[in-house]
Structures are given as C-alpha cells and as structure tokens.
Amino acid sequence: MSTLRVGTRASELARTQSGLIADAITARTGRETVLVPVSTEGDVSTAPLASLGGTGVFVSALRDALLAGEVDVAVHSLKDLPTAAADGIALAAVPEREDPRDAIIARDGLTLGELPVGSKVGTGSPRRVAQLEALGLGIELVGLRGNVDTRIGQVTSGKLDAVVLARAGLARLGRAGEITETIDPIQVLPAPGQGALAIECRASDTELVAALAAALDDPHTRAAVECERMVLAELEAGCSAPVGALAEVVEGEDGAELWIRAVASSLDGALSVRLSASGPYDDPIGLGRKLAAEMIADGAHTLLDRGTLDNPVLHPHPNTSGK
Template sequence: MTALRIGTRASLLATTQTGLVADLIRERLGREVEIVEITTEGDVSRAPLATMGGTGVFVNALREALLVDEVDVVVHSLKDLPTGPAAGIALAAVPPREDPRDVVVARDGLTLGELPAGSRVGTGSPRRVAQLEALGLGLEIAGIRGNVDTRIGKVASGDYDAVVLARAGLARLGRVDEATEVLDPLQVLPAPGQGALAVECRESDPDLVTALGALDDAHTRAAVTAERAVLATLEAGCSAPLGALAEVVEAEDGEELWIRAVALSTDGALSVRRSASGPVADAVALGIRLASAMLDDGAAELMSAPVRKQQA
C-alpha cells in the first residue's frame, strides 16, 4: 500500500503538529506517510493577518494541493479554518485537543499583573488586544508576527516585556515551561478552535474519509463545532475581537456541552459576554443559540465599531 502524502505548512510548529497526526495514522490506520511541505500566503507575507483577509491565509494553498492530488491529507490548526464549507473537502478528523488557553511569556518570570504600567506586550491578535486592554493594566499592546522562536526572542532581546501566545503551540514544541503565566479564560478567552487540529481529505475518497475518522475525538469535535457555530453566526473572522471556549462536562443527567463567548469593541472598553449549555449532540444549535443572544445584545455592532484609541 502506498504511503499517504500529508500536506503541511513548513514552520516548525506546523510540521510538529503534522508529525503528531502522522504518528496517529501509522498507529491507528497502519499506513506509512510522506510529509509534503507547502508554502502558504501567510508564510510569505509579513503583513498583519487582519490586513490579509485573516481567515484562510494559512489554509488555501494546502487545500489547493489536496484538490489537485498533490497530497492525500492536509493538517491545519483548526482555528485557521474558515467556517464555511469547502467544496470537495471533508473535515475527516479532529484529534484530541491540547490545552486551548493563552499564556504569557514575560521577562524576569513576571505575570501580566506584575508588569509595570507602560510595559510593552506583543500580540498580533485583535482578540487578545481587546481582552488585554479590557484588563485595565495600563500596558502598551504592540503588534507582532513570526514563529514562536521569533516572538519569544523579542522578549529575550528586550524589544518587548512580554508576548502572549497559545499554550498549545508551546506544549507541542516542548517549551511550555517558558510560559510565565497561563491566562484564565475568565480573563482572556481563546480563539474558537484554538488548541485543536483539523485533518482534511478529499470528499471523493470516501474510504479515506472513513479511515481517518479513527483519529477523531468526539468531545473535541463537539466543543470546536459549537465554538465555530458562534463564529459563523456572528460572521466574525480572525480579525474580529471574539473569544469562545466550549467543553464537555459531567451534568446530573450525563454529559453536557457548556460554552462561553465574548465579543468586544476593538479597544476592549465594551463587551458582550454570554454562556450556555445543552446536549453534546446539539453542538451547532447550541453555538447558534449563544451567538444569537449575543447579536441581540449588540455584539455585531460592537466588533465592527471604529477603534476608540490608537493601538501600537
């Protein structure tokens, strides 16, 4: 049997994540794999993601390689996926999720609350910018792009006092000990789908779709489905200040899906926060219900409002 060709971005984090999926394929499917590196628009351009259209910049080239049969499977960070369906492509598996929370890597082992007012904190995410501003710590929030090494290096060099990153990426790279604080979702909610991976293949290969289903984690799939339903209903992308986190919890009558979300003005001054719970099997309906309540509270107008003050 020929090896499965797995497409991935070429960054260290992307190839590490793809390697984890490759190991699962070898273990559960008994197939050998060949990893194929593909360059995406997001890898080439150094512009802020929001100015590049945000959603899809790390995804489209991988999907194109899949559709023209250059690869058989592609692996993405699930938070990068557009919420709409992609013609001819199946989301075949969502493996078990890493810890989805954000972390701080700061100088001198400091936490956000210990940084002096005016400290320079790096993030390229409007979601993080708005939630950090909402904490009212008097920090200077500055844009930053690049891989994990680049971002942490900006702290080591003194260009920044701290950076905010996804804990999942540090964990997968074996660098989680470098985090000086894990941010409580009560303060900073992660991006929808953060910490999860997406394994896609062609819809026209139903045998492979079925086989890759062995990699799927039902609890992770339900959680990210609800989060992405919130994202889709609010018509938000990665340039919107929106956070959402769902998890499967034990309730009196068995398992239940619980989700919370926040939409903010770009400066963090105003926010709409909601939570909801429901059956695990109704993940889409739960996300839509939560987002609809947020729309009733003015979430869409909030996220699209002009910036109230200059962000560095």
C-alpha cells in the same frame, strides 16, 4: 498500500503538529506517511493577518494542494479554518485537543498582573488585544508577527517585556516550561477552535475519510469546537475578529452536556458582550446558534462593526514581523 502525503505549512510549529498527526496515522492505521511542505499566503507575508483578510490565509494553499492531488491529507490549526464548508474537502478528524488557553512568556518570570505599567506586550491578535485592553493593566500592546522563536526572541532580546501565545503550540514544541503564566479564560477567552487540529482530505476519498475518523477523531473535542465555530459563523466574524469562545463537555443531571462561554468586543476593549450557555452534548450546532443569537440581541454585531482592519490600540514595533 501507498504512502500518504501529509500537507503541512513549513513553519517549525506546523511541521511539528503535522508530524504528530502523521505518526498517529501510521501507528493507528498502518499507513506510511511523508510530510509535504506547502507555502501559504500567511507564511510569505509580513503584513498583519487582519489586513490579509484574516480568514483562510493559512489554509487555502493546503486545500488547493489537496484538490490538485499534490497531497492526500492536510493538517491545520483548527482556529485558522474558515467557518464555511469548502467544496470537495472533508473534515475527516478533529483529534483530542491540547490546552486551549493563551499563555504569557515574560521577562524575569513575571505574570500578566506583575508587569509594570507601560510594559510592552507583543501580540498580533485583535481578540487578545481587545480582551487585554479591557483588563485595564496599563500595558502597551505591540503588533507582532513571526514564528515562535521570533516572538519569544523579542522578550529575550529585551525589545519586549512579554509576548502572548497559544499554550498548545508551546506544549507541542516542548517549550511549555518557558511559560510564565497561563491566562485564565475568565480574563481572556481563547479563539474558537484554539488548541485543536483539523485533519482534512478530499471528500471523494471516502475510505480515507472513514479511516482517519475512526483512528483520530475525538468526539468531545469535535463537539466543543463545532459549538465554538458556530458562534463565530453566526456572528459573521472571521478568525481574526475580536471574538473568543470556549466550549467544554461537562457532566449534567442527565449525562454529558456542553457549556460554552463567548465574548465579542470592540477592538479597543472598551465595550464587550460576554455570555455563556449550556445545552445537549449531541447538539453543538444548536447551542452555538442559540448563544450567538443572544449575543447579537445584546449588541455583538454593533461592537464588531465598530472595528477596522487597523487596530488603533495595536502599535507596530520595529523588527517584529520576521517569519
């Protein structure tokens, strides 16, 4: 059999994640793999993600490479995927999810609540900004782009007091030991799909789609992220919008069911709609739509419409945009 070409972004985290998937493909299907780096718009620009349009900036180039026959498989952080389906592309597998929560890496081993008033905390995410502002901790939130090393380096150099990152990425890089606090979703809900990976290939490669699904797909993770992403889609919000959602498979009276929590916020965190719902495990799309409808009825669209691409709370910080 021919070697499968696995498309990946060029960052250390992306290559690590794609390498884990490539190794799993080989171990579970017997197919040899090779990583093929692909440069994306989100990688080459230092502008805030929201100003690039947010949705799809890390995805489009990989999908183009798939459709052009330059790679056979593409690996994405699932939270980066647009919610709309892409012509000719199949989501073949969603492997078991890493811990989806956000994490703090702070100076002196401090937790979020221990940071002094006025501490500078770096993040490039409007979702995190809105929810952190809502906590009223008196911290100063600073715009931040770049790879994991660049971001953590802002703390070790003393330029920032803390940074907020996805725990899953740190765990995959073997850097979970540097986390000073994993943030409870009660305080900050993660992005829809955070912690999960998406394995895409050409829809016309039906045998490969079936093989990847059988080898790598985790039904519980897929159900959870489908539910979360349906909330995002129904709210008509992109992956850079101040929307958080987390669905989990739990044991109900009649067997497995889904429980989901979601929040939509104004960019300054002053107002939010936060709701939860539960429903059948085998209908994640229906449950996501139901929760989104309740959020819209409570004014979620109005809050999201208050936002602009330039977050008034997020102050750029010198030398924090390195790739």
